[in-house]
């Protein structure tokens with residue numbers, strides 16, 4: 476392919492943001508945004524952008540380096556996948572939050588839109604399972620599906636000590652050891668973790684497991700394009716170079732200084748202004764099964780990054796938009812009523828796929844039944860996108876801010892763009908909200924409590940104390 480052709484195809488595959496329906500002229504004065512408001516705040520967004528670029532220069536924005544600095548890691552990941560993909564029928568990720576959601580999003584988008592239900596493998600590759608909970612019934616049901624001799628586990632934890640992940644690891648380790656013997660445990664595990672924190676690295680070394688590393692300057696929820704997300708992708712036949720190429724392409728777009736040419740800047744400012752106008756809920760609604768789990772991934776990114784008690788100066792602010800996931804067209808029939816007529820507290824972001832890989836015709840039948848016969852004149856791609864347009868029009872009519880991210884088609888290149896776009900937008904939003912978008916003290920408090928209660932000494936006494944604590948009123952236990 477010549478360089479020109481490449482540019483052409485990249486341009487054709489560019490993910491775009493349509494913001495028409497956030498403006499007053501489309502949805503009405505009361506709830507729409509005035510263009511003037513964007514103009515008035517534009518300089519703040521530009522300043523936020525400059526801060527991010529400066530932080531990137533200083534090596535503080537690890538996620539921005541990932542599309543460019545991983546050639547050796549990619550080669551190693553590909554080689555690992557090549558060596559191991561035929562040896563195992565199952566590849567099981569043990570992780571949670573940022574160590575799981577990106578893996579699932581990639582799988583659903585690229586390999587199997589029904590991944591969560593069936594976990595079908597691509598020809599010549601193992602099936603992928605991502606186990607991100609500690610419900611005993613769920614964990615047991617998963618293990619029951621696996622032949623330990625044909626199963627490779629990827630334990631992923633940046634901190635190397637998350638209780639959920641490490642508990643699953645302990646069980647998986649026993650499961651494997653009983654089948655293949657203690658001395659061969661290491662062959663059935665790959666550890667993805669920080670170079671020097673937590674216990675996972677130490678365990679990996681003791682057991683002789685293969686290891687991949689998560690850079691220190693990349694937070695868990697920004698880590699999908701590190702070995703966290705890339706190994707399971709490579710193991711299941713996903714083109715990880717194209718994922719990173721898509722991210723690199725979007726990186727170029729996001730580095731653009733001109734506000735109006737930079738969708739991540741524009742969208743971060745829109746989300747910020749919407750929040751200030753009382754639209755404190757931010758709904759992501761893909762009209763695509765393949766992009767459904769991307770909305771789950773985004774929910775963590777947006778919630779943990781922006782939901783904060785204090786601003787950068789330490790003032791108590793308790794802010795953050797609440798991210799909500801909805802799936803089109805499915806949730807038109809469950810949540811849309813609320814979005815149409817409920818409180819004016821939401822901004823909705825649709826994800827629209829312009830070209831579906833399948834052109835599935837709706838069969839023609841019952842032509843004499845007026846309210847049904849028309850369906851057979853169309854295909855499913857037309858139907859789902861028409862439903863999206865109809866929802867958009869109805870929201871406009873009811874003065875509900877909405878916008879659309881247009882995805883030319885779902886593949887590795889566009890998925891890489893989406894990951895990077897939303898990460899960059901989140902970093903800009905953090906600047907606008909004047910909070911630290913890269914920490915999560917609230918979650919850590921919960922983690923510490925778990926450790927405090929569950930930790931080595933006196934579990935039963937602490938549990939009893941918690942259950943009998945004065946704050947608990949028996950009358951309120953219904």
Ligand SMILES: O=P(O)(O)OC[C@H]1O[C@H](O)[C@H](O)[C@@H](O)[C@@H]1O
Pocket residue numbers: 571572573574631632633634635636637640695696779915918919
């Ligand atoms: O990768 P780990 O260190 O195991 O962390 C897994 C998850 O733990 C916590 O919930 C953090 O708030 C998340 O951001 C993180 O993704």
